[in-house]
Amino acid sequence: MNARERSIWNAARNRRALIAARLSRRDMFRMGLLTGAGWLIHKNGLSAWASGGPPVSPPTRPFVEAMPIAPILQPVAMLDPPPQTEPLPGEARTRAHQALDRFPPTVLYESHARAGEHSFHPDLPTQTIWGYEGMFPGPTIVARYGEPVLVRNINELPDDNGGFGMPSVAPHLHSGHQASESDGFPCDFFEQGQFYDQHYPNVLAGFLREFPPNGDPREMQSTFWRHDHRLDFTAQNTYKGLAGFYLLFGSLDTGDETTGLRLPSGEFDVPMAFADKVFDENGKLFFDLFNTDGILGDKFTVNGKIQPYFQVHPRKYRLRWLNTGPARTYDLFITDPRTMRTVPVTRIANDSNLLPAPVIQDGVRLAAAERADVIIDFAPYAGQSLILENRLPQDDGRKARTILTPAGRGDALVRFDVVLPAVEDSPPLPARLLDLPTPDLSEVVQRRTFRFDRRQGQWTINGRIIDCDTVDVAVREGTAEIWTLQINAGGWSHPIHIHLEEFFILTRNGQPPPAHEMGRKDVVDVKVNETVQVFMKFRDFTNRYVMHCHNVLHEDHAMMLRFDVVP
Amino acid sequence: MKTMTRKTALAALAVAPVFGYLATRKTTETKPATRPIRREPFRAGYFPNVAMQTHEGKTVRFYDNLLKDKIVVINFFYSRCGGLCSPVARNLAQVQKLLGGRVGRDIFIYSISLDPGHDTPAVLREYARNRGIGPGWLLLTGRPEDVELLRRKLGFTDPDPVVDRDKSQHAGIVRYGNEALQRWAACPGEAKPEWIAKSILWMDWPKAMKKGA
Numbered sequence: 001m002n003a004r005e006r007s008i009w010n011a012a013r014n015r016r017a018l019i020a021a022r023l024s025r026r027d028m029f030r031m032g033l034l035t036g037a038g039w040l041i042h043k044n045g046l047s048a049w050a051s052g053g054p055p056v057s058p059p060t061r062p063f064v065e066a067m068p069i070a071p072i073l074q075p076v077a078m079l080d081p082p083p084q085t086e087p088l089p090g091e092a093r094t095r096a097h098q099a100l101d102r103f104p105p106t107v108l109y110e111s112h113a114r115a116g117e118h119s120f121h122p123d124l125p126t127q128t129i130w131g132y133e134g135m136f137p138g139p140t141i142v143a144r145y146g147e148p149v150l151v152r153n154i155n156e157l158p159d160d161n162g163g164f165g166m167p168s169v170a171p172h173l174h175s176g177h178q179a180s181e182s183d184g185f186p187c188d189f190f191e192q193g194q195f196y197d198q199h200y201p202n203v204l205a206g207f208l209r210e211f212p213p214n215g216d217p218r219e220m221q222s223t224f225w226r227h228d229h230r231l232d233f234t235a236q237n238t239y240k241g242l243a244g245f246y247l248l249f250g251s252l253d254t255g256d257e258t259t260g261l262r263l264p265s266g267e268f269d270v271p272m273a274f275a276d277k278v279f280d281e282n283g284k285l286f287f288d289l290f291n292t293d294g295i296l297g298d299k300f301t302v303n304g305k306i307q308p309y310f311q312v313h314p315r316k317y318r319l320r321w322l323n324t325g326p327a328r329t330y331d332l333f334i335t336d337p338r339t340m341r342t343v344p345v346t347r348i349a350n351d352s353n354l355l356p357a358p359v360i361q362d363g364v365r366l367a368a369a370e371r372a373d374v375i376i377d378f379a380p381y382a383g384q385s386l387i388l389e390n391r392l393p394q395d396d397g398r399k400a401r402t403i404l405t406p407a408g409r410g411d412a413l414v415r416f417d418v419v420l421p422a423v424e425d426s427p428p429l430p431a432r433l434l435d436l437p438t439p440d441l442s443e444v445v446q447r448r449t450f451r452f453d454r455r456q457g458q459w460t461i462n463g464r465i466i467d468c469d470t471v472d473v474a475v476r477e478g479t480a481e482i483w484t485l486q487i488n489a490g491g492w493s494h495p496i497h498i499h500l501e502e503f504f505i506l507t508r509n510g511q512p513p514p515a516h517e518m519g520r521k522d523v524v525d526v527k528v529n530e531t532v533q534v535f536m537k538f539r540d541f542t543n544r545y546v547m548h549c550h551n552v553l554h555e556d557h558a559m560m561l562r563f564d565v566v567p
Numbered sequence: 568m569k570t571m572t573r574k575t576a577l578a579a580l581a582v583a584p585v586f587g588y589l590a591t592r593k594t595t596e597t598k599p600a601t602r603p604i605r606r607e608p609f610r611a612g613y614f615p616n617v618a619m620q621t622h623e624g625k626t627v628r629f630y631d632n633l634l635k636d637k638i639v640v641i642n643f644f645y646s647r648c649g650g651l652c653s654p655v656a657r658n659l660a661q662v663q664k665l666l667g668g669r670v671g672r673d674i675f676i677y678s679i680s681l682d683p684g685h686d687t688p689a690v691l692r693e694y695a696r697n698r699g700i701g702p703g704w705l706l707l708t709g710r711p712e713d714v715e716l717l718r719r720k721l722g723f724t725d726p727d728p729v730v731d732r733d734k735s736q737h738a739g740i741v742r743y744g745n746e747a748l749q750r751w752a753a754c755p756g757e758a759k760p761e762w763i764a765k766s767i768l769w770m771d772w773p774k775a776m777k778k779g780a
Contacts, residue, residue: 159773163749232752280608289751290722456739458755465755558755
């Protein structure tokens with residue numbers, strides 16, 4: 001089937017789907033499901049079944065369910081056996097904790113990777129997903145600086161994967177400054193019935209040398225997420241639901257509107273995980289096992305629900321937006337449906353890092369694994385609704401298109417209904433958020449260049465493929481380096497993630513980064529033919545970590561390298 | 568190879584219950600292994616049951632005879648590929664040795680020719696002889712349209728038509744899977760043979776489904 005035939009085939013199939021759903025064309029248009037050309041939104045979303053033509057998800061009605069907010073994971077009083085530095089008898093961990101004695105855990109959790117029943121939408125059948133505590137997204141861990149956490153990860157996944165997924169896990173805390181053995185290194189996976197203790201010290205970077213004993217206050221981080229990182233199966237397992245938030249609070253970002261930066265807090269601090277999915281003709285979650293370019297869904301979930309609504313008070317909210325992938329890049333806009341005008345948001349953080357100062361943005365672009373904390377004031381919209389929509393079209397798993405769809409014609413993700421009563425608001429945002437250290441280029445001991453490429457159906461870094469037993473790069477603890485991340489050819493983009501440390505973007509294509517990338521980051525979207533220079537420090541912990549593409553299909557098809565921090 | 572010895576150790580440990588965690592697992596979570604897994608959508612979507620010829624001169628059906636209920640390793644190659652395909656072929660030969668007697672029993676290796684016009688069963692037989700390809704590893708050819716269908720269904724493709732026409736671009740990936748369990752993944756054919764073999768064993772049967780034990 002050529003592209004044109006496939007289009008025709010899809011169009012016919014879409015129309016059949018519409019008829020089956022007994023929705024008129026006008027209904028669909030009004031609901032934002034149909035574009036001017038008569039297509040279901042993102043009909044070409046997936047390259048599944050290869051030449052057989054992509055599956056199209058069954059129709060679902062938008063905005064029929066409230067957006068859930070993941071519950072907060074509750075600590076346990078004790079763990080039996082109690083945590084210790086050396087691996088416990090029977091524990092899957094093989095290496096000693098590097099910093100358990102220095103930062104003894106005061107908060108203990110059990111996290112169970114297990115199957116659970118989940119409803120993505122009332123128009124689709126309830127089905128089995130995999131998630132932390134059997135939920136998607138999993139429960140949020142709320143942590144504080146100075147309160148080290150130990151999570152006992154227990155693999156209770158079943159044999160029957162329902163079509164995809166590997167019952168073997170390597171939980172990773174994305175953005176965490178933690179020791180290698182607690183990082184979820186992709187080859188430190190463990191099997192059904194096994195457990196693995198991870199120590200998250202919740203400590204500021206730089207505690208070992210420059211800022212003993214508790215680190216550099218300018219290194220404060222906020223919005224983390226945890227997800228599976230199992231070698232070769234990260235895409236399947238995260239798509240199946242093994243993902244959730246981890247929020248870290250400290251003396252500036254306090255989680256209390258009366259202290260610190262006095263950011264919207266409590267019920268006004270809302271994590272929102274975006275995940276695009278596709279469902280088969282029976283409404284079951286579908287994963288294209290043989291796709292290596294990037295799986296694109298035609299259904300947009302927020303906190304596990306397809307196109308939910310979210311009722312809000314007319315006041316300021318902090319929304320923590322996370323693109324959980326697997327491959328799509330979003331450009332998120334809040335649109336007033338009466339006027340089709342964009343409502344700007346105030347961005348306060350990029351990835352896990354507060355920006356030096358708030359940045360007002362119309363569109364917030366998020367590649368896989370990127371995050372944006374935004375403040376939006378719903379006060380002027382009391383009694384009305386606003387739509388959060390993705391206006392970046394993408395029909396190629398390797399890269400998004402470059403031209404935005406018009407306002408009101410994007411993929412609607414959430415409808416905010418400003419219908420709850422007026423309540424007290426948080427104070428105005430401060431003009432400055434976080435004073436960042438300036439990258440000191442005199443500290444740089446090494447420059448390295450990494451080229452992201454493809455060879456014989458595999459995604460490569462400098463021509464190499466991941467081998468967990470080979471140290472691709474060795475860096476010295478306590479030093480700084482400049483890494484140049486490059487795409488020279490091929491017409492693809494790669495959101496590159498580096499573990500252990502947050503980095504500064506020095507230049508993007510020779511230019512300083514835009515204001516919203518002026519803070520630190522741990523994922524940088526390197527787009528077609530781009531070159532990005534980042535300033536890395538490697539502090540406090542040693543041993544093995546990874547850098548990889550966070551389009552998890554690329555990651556699972558070898559676009560990952562091992563770097564070791566050596567003493 | 569620290570990691571490898573670690574994995575071996577883990578495999579051994581997996582037998583022993585760990586501090587009651589196994590005991591506390593819900594019974595419903597240990598049962599599914601014995602329940603038939605719904606495979607029809609995947610078979611229909613991914614695995615056309617086309618006729619193939621083996622280098623041994625047999626005609627086989629791709630799904631019925633080659634995939635069903637098996638742990639399989641699938642790659643694409645062609646005999647005139649030369650140096651580009653050799654590292655993968657060498658690795659698979661090592662993998663076959665590492666997996667020992669299981670290859671041909673419940674693990675099968677299939678190398679499908681991208682050049683079916685040239686790679687007749689006789690040519691493949693010669694190729695197999697020269698490379699010491701043992702039982703349980705089949706070189707496959709078929710009608711060009713069937714081979715092309717398999718290539719597309721199994722995802723050995725490139726969206727760029729120029730790259731897609733270059734056969735050598737499809738010879739780098741090794742897919743491995745367990746058809747009955749619907750577990751599938753891929754690894755680079757140029758990875759270390761030990762890793763490829765280990766990856767294939769990730770597809771192994773859960774204890775309840777173990778065959779010939």
